[in-house]
Amino acid sequence: MxxxxxxxxxxxxKTKNRIPVSRVNERPICSKCKESLAGIPYFTxxxxxSMFQKEVMEHKGAVLVDCxxxxxxxxxxxxxxxxxxxREYAGQIKIVKINMDENHATAAQYSVKSIPTMLFFxxxxxxxxxxxxLAKSEIINRINAML
Numbered sequence: 001m002x003x004x005x006x007x008x009x010x011x012x013x014k015t016k017n018r019i020p021v022s023r024v025n026e027r028p029i030c031s032k033c034k035e036s037l038a039g040i041p042y043f044t045x046x047x048x049x050s051m052f053q054k055e056v057m058e059h060k061g062a063v064l065v066d067c068x069x070x071x072x073x074x075x076x077x078x079x080x081x082x083x084x085x086x087r088e089y090a091g092q093i094k095i096v097k098i099n100m101d102e103n104h105a106t107a108a109q110y111s112v113k114s115i116p117t118m119l120f121f122x123x124x125x126x127x128x129x130x131x132x133x134l135a136k137s138e139i140i141n142r143i144n145a146m147l
Contacts, residue, residue, distance in 0.1 A: 008037045009091030011061075042090035044083055047098045049105040055096050057124040062093040062146045064139075065119040067112045069101045074133035075116045081136050085143070093143055122146050 004021045010030035017037060019028050028037045044066070047055045056063050066082055068075035079097075086095040100107045100115055110119055110126070120128035120142055128142055 006042050006087045006090060008040050008042055010035050010037060011040065011091055040091045041094055042087050044086045044095045044097050047096045049103040052098070052106050056121055059094055060123060063121040064093055064095045064143065065121065066095065066097045067100050067107065067115055067117040067119065068097060069099060069115055072115050078116050078133045081139065085139060089143060092147055120146055
């Protein structure tokens with residue numbers, strides 16, 4: 001039985017590296033340029049209003065922010081899709097989840113009135129917004145448009 005692997009794209013040379021999940025914490029390096037792959041998120045990041053500035057606005061690159069709530073069925077259905085995309089696009093886009101029931105400042109700042117809402121940022125600037133539980137292919141199209 002083969003071990004689960006994730007793909008992490010190097011921030012420096014963009015090479016996609018296949019890393020066994022069991023070895024992710026061993027400070028992997030890029031197979032091409034030998035740059036460290038440590039610290040590149042391959043999972044969704046849970047954020048709060050107080051973390052939003054650092055996790056989203058100061059991030060040098062693309063960020064997808066999932067505005068959700070635990071009681072929301074469509075939000076719960078899109079969660080695993082975003083987890084998959086975080087692994088598939090590791091090193092290319094950061095995916096941040098923020099609970100709108102607990103983080104009213106972010107909801108107000110970006111006029112989030114319906115959930116799920118996805119906010120797409122590039123270098124700290126909002127470039128796209130999507131409301132509703134989009135198909136994985138549509139989310140991928142929007143991610144690719146930012147990259």
